[in-house]
Amino acid sequence: MRRNTSIALLSVGHACVDVYQGAVAALLPFFVAERHYSYAAASGVVLAAGLLSSLAQPVFGALTDRHPVPWLLPVSTVLGGLGVALSGISGSYPLTLLCVAMSGLGIAAYHPESARVARMAGRGSHGSMGWFSLGGNAGFAVAPLLVVLVTTAGGLRCTPLLILPALAGSALTLPVLRALERTPSAGSGAQPAAGRDDWPSFVRLSLAVVCRSVAFVGLSTFVAFQVRHATHGGTASGTAALLVLYLGGAVGTVVGSRLVRRWDRVTVVSTSYLITVAAVAGVVFVPGPAVYLFVALTSIGLYVPFSLQVTLAQDYLPTRVGTAGGITLGLMVSVGSLTSPVIGIVADATSLRTALAPLILMPALSWLLFRSLPEPAVCKALWDDHRDPAARPTGSRSSPA
Template identity: 40%
Template sequence: MTEAITTAASVRAVQTTSGWRRMRMWAAAHAVDDLYQGLVPACVPYFVLDRGYSYVAASGLTLAAALGSSVPQPFIGLVVDRRPVRWMAGAGVALAGLGLGASGLVPSYAAVWILVLISGLGVAMFHPAAGKAAREAAGDSAGAMSIFAAGGSVGFFLAPVLATPLLVSLGVGATALFIPPALITALVLLRHRPAAVTSAKATRSGTDRWNPFLVLTGVEVVRSVVFFGVLTFIELYWIRHLHAGKAVAGTALACFLIGGVTGTLLGGRIADRHGMVRTVQFGSALAVPMLLGLRLAPGPYAPLLFAVLAGIALNIPFAVLIKLGQDYLPTRPGTAAGVTLGLAVSVGGLIAPALGAAAEAYGPQGVFAILCAIPVAALVLGLFLTDPEQP
């Protein structure tokens, strides 16, 4: 009897170690994949400054990335749930890097737009497969799932940190330097693809609950609009409205994204202690005062604190929404991940041209005034969320 208990404990320990190893791999891959999403808004100010693009044209690049990553997401999620397409995550990372990396090398706006669209398609291919595999490794822990989600936040953070000095010194052609990480990551994922998905855990039992999932999707859409709005215009806000230099503007974007990483990890821990629905509601409520502080704080340096706090608030619900969506759709984890990680997130990019038009009319400061009010919609929708049924 004792030997049996010891053996069972040893098996569970091995499985836990293996699960965390896979989680770290998927978190790292998520960081690389979302690096290319983060590079789009990081590059936008330099397309404006170096090539003279208008605000609307620049936000059109964000639209291209969003279209590529949003429209195919539901269909890719369905494929991931029905077929063992273990190559898709690796191929997606490669395509995301190649498209974005080549965008700074072509002269015409149309060619840049198409390449950014292709990069978005690569992101769409990655998220459902990776989200499904990460959930299998995370089990029922929101904290563990937050590690995978934080990988994406790290990728967004690294984008301006790595891109800004290269773009300042070399111009937009420096995007080509970001092709190798995608190809290396793709090779790693393709090499380890048999261990990425375990058939025994591929299908979860339970009843899909579409009504709360649609409410959750609405919350994620609102969060995405605000997040991508800040991401796209924060540097231009510092440069054009606060009259700061490019270095301070890049610091502002980095502060916002550091807050995003912190908020993602913090949200998972809060959810494990206080529940997922409460965590989503808390993050939505906290976003409003933090954005107001960002918009109203004077000078180029005081708003940096609120850039961090706004990033924390907006990302507290991020990992929780991914896990909660998969709990609402237990038999369709790939579809749920495709919507919460891809479609709903990318809608923020689809709204970018409207925000670009607002920037043309009222300046970047007008955009931030609009963004202060939008999280109220997420707070209202969050009141209709319910705790998922336990299997």
Template identity: 40%
Template sequence: MKKGQLGFLAGTHVVNDLYQSAIPAMLPFLMTQRHYSYAAVSGLAFAASGISSLFQPLFGVLSDRRSRPWLVPAGFVTAALGVVAAGLSGSYLVTWLCVALAGIGIAAYHPPATSQARAAGGSSQKAMSVFSVGGTIGGSLAPTLVTLVIGAAGFSSSYLLAVPALVMAAMWAVKGPWMRWRGHTPATPLAGAGAGAKAGEPERGDDWRAFGRLVVVIVGWSIPYVTVTSMVSLHAQRDLQQSTAAGAAVLTCYTAAGAVGTLLGGWIGDRHGRMTSVRLGYLVALPALAGIALAPTFWLLVLCTVTFGVAMFLPFAAQVTLSQDYLPHHPGTASGLTLGLAMAAGGLCSPAFGWLADGSGLPVVFYTLVGLFLVPVVLAVRLPDRVVPAAPTVSTPKPAEAVAANDAG
């Protein structure tokens, strides 16, 4: 494990996903200050996540064909530009286009960064969870940052949200010891695939059928995750009569719980196998989601939301490495599809849930999510595991070892 490289990539993930989560954090302010409806703010969620779903697989294919590490800083800088411009815009159409631009930047970042993180961490689930938790930490910081900037000074101060991206872009330009790319590059198949397989091992081809099943699971994961992210703060304010600050707090707890779940899932994956973290996460998330729908008090809502956040991210790192092992010849494509769908499929459904909320209220939205979530839960517990061996490490023998090898020969 290349800890310096992995840690730096996790830092870029903090910044990138901060802007991904800044958009849901802005929605309550858009409703109160610009008087947008549920359908309007759901349309913005679609612009961020749904547009990203169209572009992220494309960036994954590009990463498989040739290493493009510059997409990492270009992605989070573009995301920052879109978020800042959306805050400064006064027109809904321009705001929608700016949010879509942020979604394209987020899409550009994930495939190359995830492939580089897998190269830095090897086959360790804990390593991938460290990279993934960077994103969830960024997501947990977004509501607080947006509340401090926009809540205190209004949308005219949105330019301050660009500071994290500018700092990380400067660090990327300097690079230093973090960026010593060695071993697998995004354009190279994982070890164990084709020519990378060890002598005597069967060639590991792409298993598109198993990957397709995983995609269905991730789509089913995405819809409740994105919808809860977009509406749990509004649910606390509108249905449980809480303040804007309390709504932001429950969203912060939700995203922070995701960070805990990501690290815990990596630990469980290394100790007990990654399929354990996948199955446990889905089985715990289902009753927690029902608790969000039924919670009669604010503190019970917080408890259920935190539990749901932890459970939803237990399988996150495992799903990424599993997708790459299903498609060892196309790790960038696997990363692009899994991470893209992880946020984007829910965004595609956001307008429909916005219309449902406008017509029937937020509780009905959460009841509907519980029913839909049954499908990925059933499929997740039946997913097959598949392990592609890590690249062998070749070391130069010491003189004594060389002599012993010669004597043995």
């Protein structure tokens, strides 16, 4: 199987998994409407989805460094979808939390191994990781539309239909895994140049990613409610805000790929975080339809660093690629859920605007942590690979990231 075909399949499979991360936030307005959850209770659903995922994902990353487990890709995809599919029919609040926690576990199992397989299938290409990350962004973007499509007709009792993307994503991984089994030597090009693990830089990068995750997960949890307040709209206005937030992620990934052709990754990421400070402030304080513009700018700013941070982490830990990918992806997509209940409690006690205001500081902290990080020396030997046309899917004129 050709490299770009494998990456394309992995990218679509990644989209089918990350649909369920976006679906949890997209389901919250329906939980509030049908089950009358408070802000704190709604944020507890996000916590349940992210807590187990945050704890388990580094463990799965360490596991894949010692013993590659490619069969985790189809199995974890189905598990991630099954939890969300059952969440709407579980009835009680504890069962709902259990279902979304099961989904989070599946997502945690998927990302470290999928990042390792994507690096192997792309033979170390930076562009290949960009396409893989873009697939996840697309999954986030599609989630609100799928949730609205499924719930409009019959409400939360129709959520079992959301299992369909998981079944499709699971099937798409199988030909890639078979191809890699037949050509084990294909993985040789996926390994970074020999080098020492730079743990201090990796820890600083991880802390920056934590701050980024707090901002993004906090906004994805409450942006639908915030935009409804800002525009005096209904549920549709909140769903539209989520769609803008997630579509902006796909745009941000592509923008990052263009910028990294001119500047190094550390410069691109740190500058993006600095600009995002003003964008988050706009989401919190700007009234009226203009808030949608700031939602889009915030999403783009938070997603420009997405794939760049994954490859930086893997280059900082060249002997622990699975661990680096697992921790970085896990922190980016789930650790922010740990603070969501705090935001919900403050929002219930004061106002949603007051509760969201501290999120403005998060990208500023990411900038402070990131701005003096080194560009890994290992990347110098591979730096031109992301410009390699062979890394681009057929028919594409340029390669993201």
